Amino acid sequence: MSEAGATAGESTAPSAAPGLPPGTAGWLNRSTVGVSLASLFSDIAHELGTAVLPVVLLSLGAGAGVLGIIEGSADGLSAIAKLWGGIKADRVRRRKPLAAVGYLVTAVGTAAIGVCTQGWQVLLCRVFAWIGRGTRSASRDVLMSEAAHPAALGKAFGMERAGDAAGAVIGPLLALLLISLGTEARHVMRWSLVPGLLAFLCMSLLVVERKHELPEKPRTFRASVAGTGRPFQRYLVGILVFGSGDFSRTLLILYATQHVTGSLFTLGGATLAISLYVLHNAVSALAAFPLGALTDRVGRKPVIVGGYLFAAATTLGFALLPPVPIALLALFFCSGVYIACEEVAEKAYAAELLPKEVKGTGMGVLAAVNGVGDMVASAIVGGLWWLLPEQPALGFVVAAGLQLVGALVLSTTSRPKVAQEHA
Numbered sequence: 001m002s003e004a005g006a007t008a009g010e011s012t013a014p015s016a017a018p019g020l021p022p023g024t025a026g027w028l029n030r031s032t033v034g035v036s037l038a039s040l041f042s043d044i045a046h047e048l049g050t051a052v053l054p055v056v057l058l059s060l061g062a063g064a065g066v067l068g069i070i071e072g073s074a075d076g077l078s079a080i081a082k083l084w085g086g087i088k089a090d091r092v093r094r095r096k097p098l099a100a101v102g103y104l105v106t107a108v109g110t111a112a113i114g115v116c117t118q119g120w121q122v123l124l125c126r127v128f129a130w131i132g133r134g135t136r137s138a139s140r141d142v143l144m145s146e147a148a149h150p151a152a153l154g155k156a157f158g159m160e161r162a163g164d165a166a167g168a169v170i171g172p173l174l175a176l177l178l179i180s181l182g183t184e185a186r187h188v189m190r191w192s193l194v195p196g197l198l199a200f201l202c203m204s205l206l207v208v209e210r211k212h213e214l215p216e217k218p219r220t221f222r223a224s225v226a227g228t229g230r231p232f233q234r235y236l237v238g239i240l241v242f243g244s245g246d247f248s249r250t251l252l253i254l255y256a257t258q259h260v261t262g263s264l265f266t267l268g269g270a271t272l273a274i275s276l277y278v279l280h281n282a283v284s285a286l287a288a289f290p291l292g293a294l295t296d297r298v299g300r301k302p303v304i305v306g307g308y309l310f311a312a313a314t315t316l317g318f319a320l321l322p323p324v325p326i327a328l329l330a331l332f333f334c335s336g337v338y339i340a341c342e343e344v345a346e347k348a349y350a351a352e353l354l355p356k357e358v359k360g361t362g363m364g365v366l367a368a369v370n371g372v373g374d375m376v377a378s379a380i381v382g383g384l385w386w387l388l389p390e391q392p393a394l395g396f397v398v399a400a401g402l403q404l405v406g407a408l409v410l411s412t413t414s415r416p417k418v419a420q421e422h423a
Contacts, residue, residue, distance in 0.1 A: 026149030027156040034206025035144045036163035042103055042199035043167030044174070045192040046129075047281065049110045051172035051274050052185040053122075054254045060119050069382070070123045074130040079371025081134025086364010088139075091218055095139040095360070100203040102136020105129070107196020114189030134371065138364035140203075145351040145359065146210055151296060153348040158292020161344045165288055165336075167195070168281035172274050224361040232353040232362060234413045236369050239346065242308050242406025243373015245315065245399035246342070247381040252335065253277050255318070255392065256328055272325065276332040283336030292344045300349035301413065307341030308407035312400045314338060319396035346370075377402070 057070075085102070089095050109129025116122045148156035171192075178188045219227065256273035295303045314334040321327040346366070354362035381395035388394060 026152035027159070029147060031147035031207045031209075032144060032156050032159060034202055034208075035140060035147070036160045037206065038099075038103060038140070038199045038202040039160050040163035040167045040199075041195040041202060042106060043164045044171045045107055045110055045167075045194075045196035045199065046133075047168040047171030047277075048175050048192040048195070049113060049171075049189050050250055051175040051253070051277060052179070052188045053113070053126075053250055054257055054273075055185040056113065056116075056189070057119065057122065060117070060122070069379075070119070070126050074123075074126045077127050078130035078134035079368040079375065081131040082137045082367035082371055083134075083364050085135040086138035086361045086367065087221055087224065088135075089142055089360025089364065090224060090358060094209055095143055096203065096207055096209045099136040099139040099143065099207075100200055102132045102134075102139070103196070103200040103203055105132025105135065107132075107193055107200060110196060111190050111193035114186045114192075116186070134367065136203075137367040138360050141347055141351075141363045141367075142360050143207060143209065145347075145363075147208075150352070153351050154292035154295035154300070154344065155289065156292070157348045157351075158289040158344050161292070161340060162285050162288035164343075165281050165285035165340060169278055169285055171195075172278045172281070176274055176278075219358070221361075224358045225365060227358040228354055228362045228365065231413060232350065235349070235353060235410070236365065238406050238410030238413060239366065240369050240373050240406075241409050242311075242403050243370050244376040244380070245402030245406065246311070246373060247377035247395075247399055248374060249277065249280065249335070249339075251378065251381055251385075252280075252318070252332070255323065256332075276328055279329070280332040280336040280339075283333050284340040287337050287340040288344050291341050292348065295345050295348055300345050300352065301410070303341060304345040304349060305407050305411045307338045307345065308403055308410065310334065311338040311342065312403035312407065315396050315400040315403060319393035319400065 085098065088098060092098060106129045109125050109127075109132060112125040112128070113122055116125060144156055144160055145153060174191070175188050178191060179185070183191075253273045253276075256276055291303060291307075314331060317327075317331050317334070321331065347363075350362060350366050351359070377399055381399055384395035384398065385392045
Protein backbone atom coordinates (compact mmCIF):
# COMPACT_ATOMS: atom_id res chain seq x y z
CA MET A 1 0.00 0.00 0.00
CA SER A 2 1.35 3.45 -0.85
CA GLU A 3 1.55 6.18 1.75
CA ALA A 4 -1.10 8.13 -0.16
CA GLY A 5 -3.51 5.25 0.09
CA ALA A 6 -3.13 4.84 3.84
CA THR A 7 -5.76 6.44 6.00
CA ALA A 8 -5.56 7.59 9.56
CA GLY A 9 -6.13 4.82 12.06
CA GLU A 10 -5.88 2.11 9.37
CA SER A 11 -4.03 -1.04 10.44
CA THR A 12 -0.64 -1.51 8.80
CA ALA A 13 -0.05 -4.99 10.21
CA PRO A 14 1.12 -7.47 7.60
CA SER A 15 -1.38 -9.94 6.29
CA ALA A 16 -0.99 -13.67 6.67
CA ALA A 17 1.38 -15.49 4.38
CA PRO A 18 -0.13 -16.48 1.02
CA GLY A 19 -2.22 -19.63 1.19
CA LEU A 20 -2.99 -19.27 4.90
CA PRO A 21 -6.08 -17.92 6.64
CA PRO A 22 -6.37 -14.12 6.61
CA GLY A 23 -6.62 -11.99 9.72
CA THR A 24 -3.71 -13.64 11.50
CA ALA A 25 -1.51 -10.55 11.95
CA GLY A 26 1.10 -12.15 9.74
CA TRP A 27 2.29 -14.78 12.20
CA LEU A 28 -0.53 -16.40 14.24
CA ASN A 29 -2.32 -19.27 12.50
CA ARG A 30 -2.92 -23.01 12.73
CA SER A 31 0.47 -23.95 11.30
CA THR A 32 2.58 -21.66 13.49
CA VAL A 33 0.61 -22.78 16.55
CA GLY A 34 1.01 -26.44 15.54
CA VAL A 35 4.77 -26.11 15.12
CA SER A 36 5.01 -24.25 18.44
CA LEU A 37 3.02 -26.92 20.28
CA ALA A 38 5.20 -29.64 18.76
CA SER A 39 8.26 -27.78 20.06
CA LEU A 40 6.60 -27.41 23.47
CA PHE A 41 5.84 -31.11 23.94
CA SER A 42 9.09 -32.29 22.38
CA ASP A 43 11.15 -30.15 24.70
CA ILE A 44 9.14 -31.31 27.71
CA ALA A 45 10.26 -34.81 26.75
CA HIS A 46 13.82 -33.79 25.96
CA GLU A 47 14.38 -31.70 29.09
CA LEU A 48 12.66 -34.23 31.32
CA GLY A 49 15.50 -36.51 30.35
CA THR A 50 18.23 -33.86 30.23
CA ALA A 51 17.51 -32.74 33.79
CA VAL A 52 18.29 -36.20 35.18
CA LEU A 53 20.93 -37.29 32.64
CA PRO A 54 23.91 -36.20 34.80
CA VAL A 55 22.41 -38.07 37.75
CA VAL A 56 21.92 -41.19 35.60
CA LEU A 57 25.53 -41.01 34.43
CA LEU A 58 26.88 -40.49 37.92
CA SER A 59 24.91 -43.55 39.08
CA LEU A 60 26.67 -45.51 36.30
CA GLY A 61 30.07 -44.27 37.46
CA ALA A 62 30.52 -41.65 34.72
CA GLY A 63 31.37 -37.97 35.21
CA ALA A 64 32.10 -34.73 33.35
CA GLY A 65 34.40 -36.31 30.77
CA VAL A 66 31.88 -38.99 29.76
CA LEU A 67 29.06 -36.43 29.69
CA GLY A 68 31.14 -34.20 27.43
CA ILE A 69 31.83 -37.12 25.07
CA ILE A 70 28.17 -38.16 25.00
CA GLU A 71 26.87 -34.65 24.36
CA GLY A 72 29.63 -33.85 21.90
CA SER A 73 29.09 -37.07 19.92
CA ALA A 74 25.34 -36.59 19.88
CA ASP A 75 25.77 -33.00 18.70
CA GLY A 76 28.19 -34.05 15.99
CA LEU A 77 26.03 -36.82 14.50
CA SER A 78 22.98 -34.63 14.92
CA ALA A 79 24.76 -32.03 12.79
CA ILE A 80 25.06 -34.56 9.97
CA ALA A 81 21.37 -35.42 10.34
CA LYS A 82 20.48 -31.72 10.23
CA LEU A 83 22.42 -31.30 7.03
CA TRP A 84 20.76 -34.36 5.47
CA GLY A 85 17.35 -33.17 6.66
CA GLY A 86 17.91 -29.75 5.08
CA ILE A 87 18.89 -31.23 1.72
CA LYS A 88 15.93 -33.61 1.85
CA ALA A 89 13.53 -30.76 2.67
CA ASP A 90 14.29 -29.18 -0.72
CA ARG A 91 13.87 -32.49 -2.58
CA VAL A 92 10.51 -33.74 -1.27
CA ARG A 93 7.05 -32.45 -2.06
CA ARG A 94 5.90 -32.77 1.55
CA ARG A 95 8.11 -31.60 4.38
CA LYS A 96 5.68 -32.27 7.21
CA PRO A 97 6.14 -36.08 7.29
CA LEU A 98 9.90 -35.61 7.52
CA ALA A 99 9.48 -33.34 10.52
CA ALA A 100 6.89 -35.59 12.16
CA VAL A 101 9.02 -38.74 11.92
CA GLY A 102 11.93 -36.81 13.44
CA TYR A 103 9.80 -36.01 16.48
CA LEU A 104 8.87 -39.68 16.84
CA VAL A 105 12.49 -40.88 16.65
CA THR A 106 13.51 -38.32 19.28
CA ALA A 107 10.78 -39.47 21.65
CA VAL A 108 11.78 -43.14 21.42
CA GLY A 109 15.52 -42.47 21.72
CA THR A 110 15.17 -40.29 24.81
CA ALA A 111 12.86 -42.70 26.63
CA ALA A 112 15.17 -45.63 25.85
CA ILE A 113 17.87 -44.15 28.11
CA GLY A 114 15.67 -45.32 30.97
CA VAL A 115 16.65 -48.94 30.31
CA CYS A 116 20.40 -48.34 29.91
CA THR A 117 22.84 -49.90 32.37
CA GLN A 118 26.15 -48.67 30.93
CA GLY A 119 27.52 -45.39 29.65
CA TRP A 120 27.99 -46.57 26.05
CA GLN A 121 24.30 -47.51 25.91
CA VAL A 122 23.37 -43.99 26.99
CA LEU A 123 25.60 -42.69 24.22
CA LEU A 124 23.80 -44.77 21.58
CA CYS A 125 20.34 -43.71 22.76
CA ARG A 126 21.32 -40.05 23.01
CA VAL A 127 22.78 -40.14 19.50
CA PHE A 128 19.65 -41.85 18.15
CA ALA A 129 17.43 -39.20 19.75
CA TRP A 130 19.55 -36.34 18.44
CA ILE A 131 19.59 -37.77 14.93
CA GLY A 132 15.81 -37.50 15.08
CA ARG A 133 16.11 -33.91 16.26
CA GLY A 134 18.49 -33.19 13.43
CA THR A 135 16.36 -34.77 10.72
CA ARG A 136 13.30 -32.71 11.60
CA SER A 137 15.04 -29.39 12.20
CA ALA A 138 15.19 -27.85 8.72
CA SER A 139 11.72 -29.03 7.63
CA ARG A 140 10.18 -27.59 10.79
CA ASP A 141 11.94 -24.25 10.35
CA VAL A 142 10.96 -23.98 6.68
CA LEU A 143 7.35 -24.82 7.55
CA MET A 144 7.41 -22.06 10.15
CA SER A 145 9.05 -19.50 7.86
CA GLU A 146 6.49 -20.17 5.11
CA ALA A 147 3.58 -19.90 7.54
CA ALA A 148 4.46 -16.33 8.60
CA HIS A 149 4.77 -13.00 6.80
CA PRO A 150 8.43 -12.02 6.20
CA ALA A 151 8.02 -8.89 8.32
CA ALA A 152 6.75 -10.97 11.26
CA LEU A 153 9.29 -13.79 11.23
CA GLY A 154 10.67 -12.64 14.58
CA LYS A 155 7.29 -13.05 16.27
CA ALA A 156 6.69 -16.44 14.62
CA PHE A 157 10.05 -17.87 15.58
CA GLY A 158 9.75 -16.15 18.95
CA MET A 159 6.51 -18.03 19.62
CA GLU A 160 8.09 -21.32 18.55
CA ARG A 161 11.15 -20.75 20.74
CA ALA A 162 8.90 -19.66 23.62
CA GLY A 163 7.07 -22.97 23.32
CA ASP A 164 10.38 -24.83 23.22
CA ALA A 165 11.69 -22.99 26.27
CA ALA A 166 8.40 -23.42 28.16
CA GLY A 167 8.78 -27.15 27.59
CA ALA A 168 12.25 -26.84 29.05
CA VAL A 169 10.62 -25.45 32.21
CA ILE A 170 7.87 -28.04 32.48
CA GLY A 171 10.22 -30.96 31.77
CA PRO A 172 12.61 -30.39 34.70
CA LEU A 173 9.66 -29.57 36.99
CA LEU A 174 8.12 -32.91 36.09
CA ALA A 175 11.51 -34.49 36.79
CA LEU A 176 11.58 -32.85 40.24
CA LEU A 177 8.03 -34.03 40.91
CA LEU A 178 8.78 -37.60 39.92
CA ILE A 179 11.99 -37.63 41.94
CA SER A 180 10.15 -36.24 44.98
CA LEU A 181 7.69 -39.11 44.65
CA GLY A 182 10.55 -41.58 44.87
CA THR A 183 11.01 -42.31 41.17
CA GLU A 184 14.53 -43.33 40.19
CA ALA A 185 16.29 -41.09 37.67
CA ARG A 186 16.38 -43.83 35.02
CA HIS A 187 12.64 -44.35 35.39
CA VAL A 188 12.06 -40.62 34.95
CA MET A 189 13.52 -41.05 31.47
CA ARG A 190 10.75 -43.46 30.51
CA TRP A 191 8.03 -40.90 31.23
CA SER A 192 9.48 -38.68 28.49
CA LEU A 193 7.81 -40.90 25.89
CA VAL A 194 4.35 -39.41 26.61
CA PRO A 195 5.06 -35.75 25.71
CA GLY A 196 7.31 -36.95 22.89
CA LEU A 197 4.38 -38.72 21.26
CA LEU A 198 2.18 -35.64 21.74
CA ALA A 199 4.77 -33.59 19.80
CA PHE A 200 4.56 -36.09 16.94
CA LEU A 201 0.75 -35.79 16.89
CA CYS A 202 0.79 -31.98 16.92
CA MET A 203 3.08 -31.85 13.91
CA SER A 204 1.10 -34.54 12.08
CA LEU A 205 -2.43 -33.24 12.75
CA LEU A 206 -2.25 -29.47 13.20
CA VAL A 207 0.30 -28.14 10.71
CA VAL A 208 -1.09 -27.28 7.26
CA GLU A 209 1.61 -27.70 4.66
CA ARG A 210 1.68 -25.37 1.66
CA LYS A 211 2.21 -26.78 -1.83
CA HIS A 212 5.89 -27.26 -2.55
CA GLU A 213 6.89 -27.35 -6.21
CA LEU A 214 10.04 -29.28 -7.08
CA PRO A 215 12.42 -28.22 -9.86
CA GLU A 216 12.48 -30.43 -12.94
CA LYS A 217 16.14 -31.21 -12.32
CA PRO A 218 17.16 -31.42 -8.64
CA ARG A 219 20.12 -29.30 -7.64
CA THR A 220 23.28 -31.03 -6.49
CA PHE A 221 24.27 -30.46 -2.88
CA ARG A 222 27.17 -28.28 -3.95
CA ALA A 223 24.91 -26.17 -6.17
CA SER A 224 22.34 -25.82 -3.39
CA VAL A 225 24.94 -24.64 -0.89
CA ALA A 226 26.42 -22.24 -3.44
CA GLY A 227 22.91 -20.93 -4.09
CA THR A 228 22.52 -19.82 -0.46
CA GLY A 229 24.61 -16.74 -1.30
CA ARG A 230 27.72 -15.07 0.09
CA PRO A 231 25.97 -13.05 2.82
CA PHE A 232 24.54 -16.25 4.29
CA GLN A 233 27.88 -18.06 3.98
CA ARG A 234 29.68 -15.24 5.82
CA TYR A 235 26.94 -15.37 8.42
CA LEU A 236 27.72 -19.06 8.97
CA VAL A 237 31.35 -18.27 9.83
CA GLY A 238 30.26 -16.15 12.78
CA ILE A 239 27.75 -18.80 13.84
CA LEU A 240 30.45 -21.50 13.80
CA VAL A 241 32.97 -19.50 15.81
CA PHE A 242 30.41 -18.51 18.42
CA GLY A 243 28.93 -22.02 18.53
CA SER A 244 32.37 -23.47 19.28
CA GLY A 245 32.07 -21.75 22.65
CA ASP A 246 28.36 -22.41 23.19
CA PHE A 247 28.57 -25.62 25.23
CA SER A 248 25.72 -27.89 26.33
CA ARG A 249 23.56 -26.71 29.24
CA THR A 250 23.93 -30.15 30.82
CA LEU A 251 27.49 -29.17 31.72
CA LEU A 252 26.08 -26.25 33.68
CA ILE A 253 23.77 -28.65 35.53
CA LEU A 254 26.75 -30.86 36.35
CA TYR A 255 28.77 -27.80 37.41
CA ALA A 256 26.09 -26.71 39.86
CA THR A 257 25.53 -30.28 41.07
CA GLN A 258 29.20 -30.80 41.94
CA HIS A 259 29.86 -27.38 43.48
CA VAL A 260 26.76 -26.84 45.63
CA THR A 261 26.21 -29.32 48.41
CA GLY A 262 23.21 -27.54 49.80
CA SER A 263 22.49 -24.19 51.39
CA LEU A 264 19.88 -22.29 49.40
CA PHE A 265 16.38 -23.27 50.58
CA THR A 266 18.08 -26.33 52.15
CA LEU A 267 18.10 -28.02 48.74
CA GLY A 268 20.69 -30.63 47.88
CA GLY A 269 23.17 -30.03 45.09
CA ALA A 270 21.37 -32.09 42.43
CA THR A 271 17.95 -30.66 43.26
CA LEU A 272 19.29 -27.10 43.34
CA ALA A 273 21.00 -27.61 39.99
CA ILE A 274 17.75 -28.77 38.38
CA SER A 275 15.93 -25.82 39.97
CA LEU A 276 18.48 -23.41 38.50
CA TYR A 277 18.02 -25.04 35.11
CA VAL A 278 14.26 -24.53 35.43
CA LEU A 279 14.93 -20.83 36.10
CA HIS A 280 17.19 -20.69 33.06
CA ASN A 281 14.49 -22.12 30.82
CA ALA A 282 11.70 -20.00 32.34
CA VAL A 283 13.68 -16.84 31.60
CA SER A 284 14.30 -18.07 28.06
CA ALA A 285 10.58 -18.78 27.56
CA LEU A 286 9.58 -15.32 28.77
CA ALA A 287 12.27 -13.55 26.74
CA ALA A 288 11.82 -15.40 23.41
CA PHE A 289 8.75 -13.62 22.02
CA PRO A 290 9.73 -10.05 23.07
CA LEU A 291 13.19 -10.58 21.59
CA GLY A 292 11.63 -11.94 18.40
CA ALA A 293 9.38 -8.89 18.18
CA LEU A 294 12.45 -6.70 18.77
CA THR A 295 14.16 -8.22 15.74
CA ASP A 296 11.12 -7.31 13.64
CA ARG A 297 11.56 -3.70 14.75
CA VAL A 298 15.33 -3.05 14.88
CA GLY A 299 16.69 -5.85 12.68
CA ARG A 300 18.00 -9.34 13.30
CA LYS A 301 21.75 -8.74 13.33
CA PRO A 302 21.92 -6.14 16.13
CA VAL A 303 19.97 -8.48 18.40
CA ILE A 304 22.22 -11.45 17.57
CA VAL A 305 25.46 -9.53 18.09
CA GLY A 306 24.18 -8.12 21.37
CA GLY A 307 23.16 -11.58 22.49
CA TYR A 308 26.55 -13.03 21.60
CA LEU A 309 28.37 -10.34 23.60
CA PHE A 310 26.06 -10.95 26.55
CA ALA A 311 26.77 -14.69 26.23
CA ALA A 312 30.52 -14.12 26.40
CA ALA A 313 30.13 -12.00 29.53
CA THR A 314 27.91 -14.63 31.16
CA THR A 315 30.27 -17.51 30.35
CA LEU A 316 33.18 -15.51 31.72
CA GLY A 317 31.10 -15.05 34.86
CA PHE A 318 31.01 -18.83 35.34
CA ALA A 319 34.81 -18.78 35.20
CA LEU A 320 35.40 -15.85 37.56
CA LEU A 321 32.58 -15.90 40.10
CA PRO A 322 32.56 -18.36 43.01
CA PRO A 323 29.98 -21.17 42.53
CA VAL A 324 27.78 -20.03 45.41
CA PRO A 325 23.96 -20.15 45.08
CA ILE A 326 23.45 -16.40 44.56
CA ALA A 327 26.08 -16.18 41.82
CA LEU A 328 24.72 -19.29 40.12
CA LEU A 329 21.22 -17.83 40.31
CA ALA A 330 22.32 -14.70 38.44
CA LEU A 331 24.39 -16.61 35.88
CA PHE A 332 21.66 -19.12 35.04
CA PHE A 333 19.25 -16.17 34.64
CA CYS A 334 21.61 -14.44 32.21
CA SER A 335 22.18 -17.68 30.34
CA GLY A 336 18.44 -17.99 29.76
CA VAL A 337 18.32 -14.50 28.24
CA TYR A 338 21.13 -15.00 25.76
CA ILE A 339 19.94 -18.44 24.71
CA ALA A 340 16.55 -16.95 23.77
CA CYS A 341 18.21 -14.11 21.89
CA GLU A 342 20.50 -16.47 20.01
CA GLU A 343 17.91 -19.08 19.00
CA VAL A 344 15.16 -16.70 17.87
CA ALA A 345 17.24 -14.16 15.97
CA GLU A 346 19.55 -16.68 14.24
CA LYS A 347 16.69 -18.46 12.48
CA ALA A 348 14.77 -15.32 11.55
CA TYR A 349 17.94 -13.77 10.10
CA ALA A 350 18.71 -16.93 8.12
CA ALA A 351 15.16 -17.01 6.73
CA GLU A 352 15.70 -13.48 5.37
CA LEU A 353 19.06 -14.27 3.81
CA LEU A 354 18.08 -17.52 2.08
CA PRO A 355 16.48 -17.76 -1.39
CA LYS A 356 13.23 -19.72 -1.38
CA GLU A 357 14.47 -22.58 -3.58
CA VAL A 358 17.33 -23.49 -1.20
CA LYS A 359 15.75 -22.51 2.10
CA GLY A 360 15.64 -26.10 3.36
CA THR A 361 19.29 -26.68 2.52
CA GLY A 362 20.26 -23.38 4.12
CA MET A 363 18.36 -24.10 7.31
CA GLY A 364 19.96 -27.54 7.39
CA VAL A 365 23.43 -26.08 6.95
CA LEU A 366 22.72 -23.52 9.68
CA ALA A 367 21.58 -26.25 12.06
CA ALA A 368 24.55 -28.44 11.12
CA VAL A 369 27.01 -25.62 11.74
CA ASN A 370 25.40 -25.01 15.12
CA GLY A 371 25.66 -28.73 15.84
CA VAL A 372 29.36 -28.80 14.96
CA GLY A 373 29.90 -25.78 17.18
CA ASP A 374 28.06 -27.47 20.05
CA MET A 375 30.17 -30.60 19.59
CA VAL A 376 33.41 -28.62 19.71
CA ALA A 377 32.26 -26.53 22.67
CA SER A 378 31.09 -29.50 24.75
CA ALA A 379 34.32 -31.35 23.97
CA ILE A 380 36.45 -28.33 24.94
CA VAL A 381 34.68 -27.52 28.20
CA GLY A 382 34.06 -31.14 29.21
CA GLY A 383 37.55 -32.24 28.12
CA LEU A 384 39.42 -29.48 29.94
CA TRP A 385 37.27 -30.10 33.00
CA TRP A 386 38.14 -33.79 32.87
CA LEU A 387 41.88 -33.21 32.36
CA LEU A 388 42.08 -30.41 34.95
CA PRO A 389 39.30 -31.18 37.46
CA GLU A 390 40.65 -28.60 39.90
CA GLN A 391 40.39 -25.82 37.32
CA PRO A 392 36.96 -26.06 35.62
CA ALA A 393 37.10 -22.30 34.99
CA LEU A 394 39.65 -22.77 32.21
CA GLY A 395 37.06 -24.34 29.88
CA PHE A 396 34.67 -21.46 30.52
CA VAL A 397 37.38 -18.88 29.75
CA VAL A 398 38.14 -20.54 26.40
CA ALA A 399 34.41 -20.75 25.59
CA ALA A 400 33.89 -17.06 26.43
CA GLY A 401 36.76 -16.10 24.13
CA LEU A 402 35.24 -18.01 21.21
CA GLN A 403 31.84 -16.41 21.85
CA LEU A 404 33.41 -12.95 21.80
CA VAL A 405 35.22 -13.62 18.52
CA GLY A 406 31.97 -14.97 17.03
CA ALA A 407 30.23 -11.71 17.89
CA LEU A 408 33.00 -9.69 16.25
CA VAL A 409 32.89 -11.81 13.08
CA LEU A 410 29.11 -11.54 12.80
CA SER A 411 29.19 -7.78 13.27
CA THR A 412 31.09 -7.49 9.96
CA THR A 413 28.49 -9.36 7.86
CA SER A 414 26.27 -7.42 5.46
CA ARG A 415 22.64 -6.81 6.20
CA PRO A 416 20.19 -8.60 3.87
CA LYS A 417 18.24 -6.42 1.45
CA VAL A 418 14.86 -7.68 2.65
CA ALA A 419 15.71 -6.64 6.20
CA GLN A 420 16.52 -3.12 5.00
CA GLU A 421 13.16 -2.91 3.24
CA HIS A 422 11.28 -3.87 6.41
CA ALA A 423 13.30 -1.67 8.76
